[in-house]
Every structure is written in C-alpha cells, then in structure tokens.
Amino acid sequence: MSPRRSDSRERMVRSAAVLLREQGTGGTSIDRVLAHSGAPRGSVYHHFPGGRTQLIDEAVRFAGDYIAGRIDTAVATDDPVGAVDAVFALWRRWLLESGFRSGCPIVAVAVEPHDDAPRLVDSAAEAFARWRAALTGLLVRHGVPQDRAARLAVLVVAALEGAVVMCRAERGIEPLDAVAEETRDLLARTLGAAPGTPSGPDERHLTQEQNP
Template sequence: MNTREKLVSTTSKIIRKKGYFGTGINEILKSIEVPKGSLYHHFPAGKDELIIAAVLYGGEAQILKYGEALRGKTAETGLNAMIDVMSKELIDSNFEDACPIAAVALAAGNIDETIRKACDKVFKGWQQSLAGYLERRGIENTTEKSEQLYAMFEGAYILSQAHRDVKYLELQKKFVKVVLEA
C-alpha cells in the first residue's frame, strides 16, 4: 500500500469512529508515520480533499461487504445477511464504528458542498446496486424499495450505535419482507 492509499484507508477508519470534526490531520499523519508534506503532496486541497477520497473508499469497501452478504441468496435472505454484517461491525467495534458515510454526511451541511456530494454519490451508488440486486431477484419497484430499505437500515444503524444494542438493526428483519412484497 502506497502513502496515498494509507492516508485514505486510515482516514476512512478514523472517520468511522470520530466523524468529520473529530478526525484530525495530525492523528492521521501520526498513525501512518508520514510528514505533513505527504498529505499536501497527495491532497493539495488538504483535509477536505482527503475526506472525500476516504468517503469514496469507505463506500466501496462497504458495498463489497454487502455484496458478499447478498451473493447467491434470495432477496429476503440476502437483506437479512446484510443486516447481520452491520450488526457484526457494531459488535466487533464495541459500537464505536459508525457507517463510514453517515459519519461524514451528518456534518455535511456544515462543511464543504463537495463533501456532501461525495456522500450523496456513495449512498446513491449503494441504492442503485441494491436496486439491481432486487431486480435480478424478480422484485418490482426496485428503486423505491432500495431507497426505503437503506433509509431503514441507516436509521437502525445509528440507533443501534447510540443505544449500544443491535436490536434496532435486528428489528429491520421483520420489515424486509413487508417492503419486498409491497
């Protein structure tokens, strides 16, 4: 992994735990032991440019995890497996890791518009990917259903993290079938 990739990967990990405002350049640089000049060599616009790269990276990493959970399964079983991935991430991180995009998106209204657009791009990509998955399984109205499912899952993820209890994610399993059959 080269320096640029380390900067992006490390930033993605830190923003999951600390969000946009809690992620500091000095912490990132210290954790991978590179000088400040390396950051500006790879990201001339500084922190915001690095955050955008980390959001896109985190989005790609997350969609790969979800894809593995969904692969080869019926829609309902696959979506329940996707919820299991989210629950496992929270439990394994002792409820410290937020959704890699929501952690930044929550602050996006107070920061740069290009960061908000990067979050929007990732969320839309996830929704489109899920819509394609649902369509391949014979589900109708896949765009609306994928948007509804992600809204449910993101809300449940945030509540599960806040309450340190995955029951809010697990509760979504009751409604997956309802959404799919609507």
Template sequence: MISSAIRLICERGVSATGLADLLSRSRSSRNSLYQHFPAGKSQLVEIAVREAGAAMDVDLCAAMDGATPTQGVGLIVDDWKRRLTTSDYTRGCPVMGAALAESEPAVQSAAADVFGLWRNTFATAFVAGGLPLDRAGALAGFVVSAIEGAIVQCRATKTTTPLDDARAELILLFDNHFQEQR
C-alpha cells in the same frame, strides 16, 4: 492516509476528525498529505469516503448475488452486527459520517453518490427478484435508510437490537413485495 481517514470517520465523523488526528493516525507528515491531496483534509476525506463506499458496495454485491433479498440483507445485517460488537460500538459507517458533514460540500456529495450506488445495487437485485424497476428503486432506498438508521441507533444504545428489528421488519416487507410477484 486513506485507510486512517476511513477509520477516524467511522469513529468520530468528519467534523470531529482533525488534520492533526489524520496525520498522527496515518503517521504521515503535513507535507506528505498536501503532496498527495493538494486540497488538504477535505480532498482526503472525500476520496476516503468514495473508496470506503465502493468497498462496501463490493460486499453488498456479494451478499445479494444469487441470494433472496431476505438472505442478502441478512448477511449485511450480520456483518454490521459483527463490526459494531467487535469495535464495542465505536465504529459506524463512514458514509453516514460524511453525509452529516454539512460544512464540507464535496464530502457530503461523495456520501450522496455512495448512497446512490448502494441504492442501485439493491434495486438491481430486487429487479432480478421480480420487482418492477420503479418499486425496486423505492424499496432499495428504504433498505439503505433502514440499515443506516439502525447502525446509528446501535451505536447510541450499545446494542444490536435496532439491526435485529430492521431485519425483522424488512423480512415482512420483502415477503409482501416478493410474494406479489409469485
């Protein structure tokens, strides 16, 4: 059920993902849903967003581990370009979809927590690269925003150009920030 919820949120967002869709995609019964998620769809989606975010954080950590910021972010951008093109631009980020679910406060809170997790992952890598913590945190938040925003634009325009643009501008920014530390 969780993996089905993640896929549906990637494709449709939270609001456009109905309970019937979740049950059909996961081949589960309503009884089974409520047995595992007593609070229903909202609880399932919240858990799905947290799990998707944690899995993506593992990928972020792997990309940033031992890499320069430019190399690590490049790996992340390349992965998103692959995800978008192989899905014909139909699968976005489930965390972004959850962030927009204003009628679901617990789901939106889960998205905020995941964005914070990713920000911390990037900030840790940037501190390891020599930036002071306060600057690393601000830069990390900007990187998350730039990549997430580019993903949304890619889906709308059906091209990976926004991710290429984000990478190019982030490289310039990294050159400036990390050059100062040398």
C-alpha cells in the same frame, strides 16, 4: 520494519475512513489521520494537494466503494434476501467489535454542514445511490416492479443506517436486530408475491453473523 512510504497514501485514506466512522468529520483531522496511519507528515500535501477536504472526500469514496463491494458480492449470489442479510450481518459485526463506537462514515459526512466543501456531500450522495442501485437491480431481476424495487432499496438503506445510529446511542444491538427481522419479513412477502418468483427465500435468520 517501518511502513513503506509508497503505501502511505492508501493508509491515510483507510485511516481517515475509520476515524470518520468513530469521530465524525469534525474529529477527523490531519494530525489524527497521521497518528492513526503512521504516515509521514511530509506525505500529506504530496498525496493530497487539496488538503484535509480532499483526504476526507477520498475516504468517503473509499468507504462507499468498500460497502458497495460487499453488496455486489452478495448480489452475485442472485439472492435478494441473502444480499440484505449479508449487509446487516456486516454492520452487526462492526458494531459489536467496536463496542458500538463505529458508525457509518457516509452518514458522518452527510449530516454535517459542508458549505465550503460541497463535494463531500456529493460523494456521500453518490455512495448511497450506488447501494440503492445495486439492491434495486437485484429486486427487479426477481420480478419486483422497478418503482417498487427502488422504494424498497431506499427503505433498506435508510432503515439500516437509522438502526446503526440507534445502536450507537443505546450501546446495544437490539435496534439493528429488530430492523433486520422486519426487513427480512417485508422482502420475503414481496418476493413471494412477485411474478416469476418460483419460491420464497430460505429461512436463515437475518441477524445470523456471516463473513462478508
């Protein structure tokens, strides 16, 4: 049975997000999105009157929301180390399953010039801000001062994204595992020193694969 025309918009957005992860912005063309999604060509400007720019922008927001949702799910456990653990595990699984082809679609957009479409960079910035806000709030609830929590959230996101880039370049998981371990140790020490924290986090290894 062929895909329903009514779901072609969602399939195109998802396909664009996947292509951004693997091909970057320059490689995410309308033709590739159509081939990947199986959507009919006539649906492009029906669903995306702004053309390729609108499609990529929506793919960035979709990817940002998806990862934020995984963070929010982990945050709901009220366990800062467990939340970061889950995010690292998610990226670890994606890298291994893709043979180190898949990076971050948000980074793919953020690092390329978009003078003719500044909204794309704005969407990437909004995604990073949402991830940081979720982590900051969780750390604050566990007694970490607001300013320190905000800095730690920036560090976690930046270290994670940098490790993903290194893993793709080296075609190995070691950079992510190293960053994960050091991040776990830093958070454990910070939370152990935070006022009102009854005990440190458990000793699960940060690189243990989990289902997000």
